[in-house]
Amino acid sequence: MTRLEAIRLAAQERAALMVDRLRELVARESPPESPVELAACADLLEEWGTAVLGRPAQRILLDGLPHLLWEAEDQAVLLLGHYDTVWPAGTHDDWPFTLNSNRATGPGVADMKAGIVQMLTALELLGDTSRVGLLLTCDEETGSPASRPLIEEQAARSGAVLVGEPSTEEGALKVARKGGSMYRITVHGRAAHAGVEPHRGVNASVEAAYHVLAVREFAAEGTSVTPTLFTSGTMTNVVPETAVFCVDVRAWTREELDRVDGLIRGLTTRLPGATLSFGGGINRYPLQHSVSGHLFELAQHAAKEMGLTPVDGVSAPGASDANFTGGLGVPTLCGLGGVGGGSHARDEWVDVSQMPDRAALLAGLVESVLDPPQRN
The missing domain is CATH 3.40.630.10 (Zn peptidases)
Known part of the structure; x- marks a missing residue:
């Protein structure tokens, strides 16, 4: 034996x-x-x-x-x-x-x-x-x-x-x-009365919606880019001042994770007065x-x-x-x-x-x- x-x-x-x-x-x-x-x-x-x-x-x-x-x-x-x-x-x-x-x-x-x-x-x-x-x-x-x-x-x-x-x-x-990345993206807008003066606000939900749709286009063969959690607003009659959404990324190569990281961090706002801040990033190659x-x-x-x-x-x-x-x-x-x-x-x-x-x-x-x- x-x-x-x-x-x-x-x-x-x-x-x-x-x-x-x-x-x-x-x-x-x-x-x-x-x-x-x-x-x-x-x-x-x-x-x-x-x-x-x-x-x-x-x-x-x-x-x-x-x-x-x-x-x-x-x-x-x-x-x-x-x-x-x-x-x-x-x-x-x-x-x-x-x-x-x-x-x-x-x-x-x-x-x-x-x-x-x-x-x-x-x-x-x-x-x-x-x-x-x-x-x-x-x-x-x-x-x-x-x-x-x-x-x-x-x-x-x-x-x-x-x-x-x-x-x-x-x-x-x-x-x-x-490998995997996780991002937490915060949209900063401006609150206003949704019924009386919506034009004075900067709607963080609308701004976030643009980016939720945009990041999905960063996916490629073998690389998934998936929006996950989404939170926004405080009251039904208030233009949302803040919205937060998370994105899960998975890829087979370092180069793909780096590519998507650059695209996500390169997102720019669509609504005047809105700003973005980014948390998270590449977790595991x-x-x-x-x-x-x-x-x-x-x-x-x-x-x-x-x-x-x-x-x-x-x-x-x-x-x-x-x-x-x-x-x-x-x-x-x-x-x-x-x-x-x-x-x-x-x-x-x-x-x-x-x-x-x-x-x-x-x-x-x-x-x-x-x-x-x-x-x-």
């Missing part, structure tokens, strides 16, 4: 423990921007991670929220994930962790608590974790505003970053991800195949050596923290978490029968990074 085959067998022996851990972790709710619940979830993860790695975690408070880092001195590999979910506190009360055959459901079960359980199991399967770091953040679902510098700092001192976000429903890894390709090849090799079903790679329209690390040029592979779907929806699910093999695949990939296989 080869070393990688032994890893797979050891992972399969942990199948029941992995389900128990997933059940406990899903029950430990971790809603966005909720210090009390996030701290309680961090307590559990800190206990598990410290036991697995044999070294204490650094609990790093950023904007009052706890991020967990187990840093390695000579960090060849960084395992990266997040334990916050999109679900508000109390969701587990009416939608608890449920296991039906091999299909588990519950808030955050796929995105990405199954991935965290698999990462911890993979670390248990490794003979030596002294060169492997682990970072679990708690603000990914809100765009990683505080943790981004920490993520980039740890990525920059790592040889490779492996991200435990969920795979596709078919089990494919994420070898590329779209794309994760491109050029930084994931070699790691994907190593994952395919590890899967073959273990006797696993061959793994595929896909380009994913959504972004993750892998975009930050890949944007630095650090070799990055995403989608190494649970095989499931329905993220951010009430039908979120993960296939627990595949969790042991996925943990084994991750462990095998880490070993392949640490000790690359010889090419014939």
Whole structure:
């Protein structure tokens, strides 16, 4: 039996423990921007991670929220994930962790608590974790505003970053991800009585309407530009003084995000007296195949050596923290978490029968990074 085959067998022996851990972790709710619940979830993860790695975690408070880092001195590999979910506190009360055959459901079960359980199991399967770091953040679902510098700092001192976000429903890894931008555009007009003196006002709603229609034309093949939230006005008999609208942009290349950024910031007013102000901008540049390709090849090799079903790679329209690390040029592979779907929806699910093999695949990939296989 080869070393990688032994890893797979050891992972399969942990199948029941992995389900128990997933059940406990899903029950430990971790809603966005909720210090009390996030701290309680961090307590559990800190206990598990410290036991697995044999070294204490650094609990790093950023904007009052706890991020967990187990840093390695000579960090060849960084395992990266997040334990916050999109679900508000109390969701587990009416939608608890449920296991039906091999299909588990519950808030955050796929995105990405199954991935965290698999990462911890993979670390248990490794003979030596002294060169492997682990970072679990708690603000990914809100765009990683505080943790981004920490993520980039740890990525920059790592040889490779492996991200435990969920795979596709078919089990494919994420070898590329779209980048994303978010804008908040405020239109400043002038209030007036809508019935008596509308001509004295500058209607912010009308001005905003021009731009909501205009930004849609900035889209291109593979690039989406989507107006989302829109608010305006205060009373039905008042010419709106202020209007605010948000725009979501997704693209496969840096150049496209830069192009749309220039067009949005170049918007000019149509009504005399109106002004515009801009918030937001480019949040994540794309994760491109050029930084994931070699790691994907190593994952395919590890899967073959273990006797696993061959793994595929896909380009994913959504972004993750892998975009930050890949944007630095650090070799990055995403989608190494649970095989499931329905993220951010009430039908979120993960296939627990595949969790042991996925943990084994991750462990095998880490070993392949640490000790690359010889090419014939």
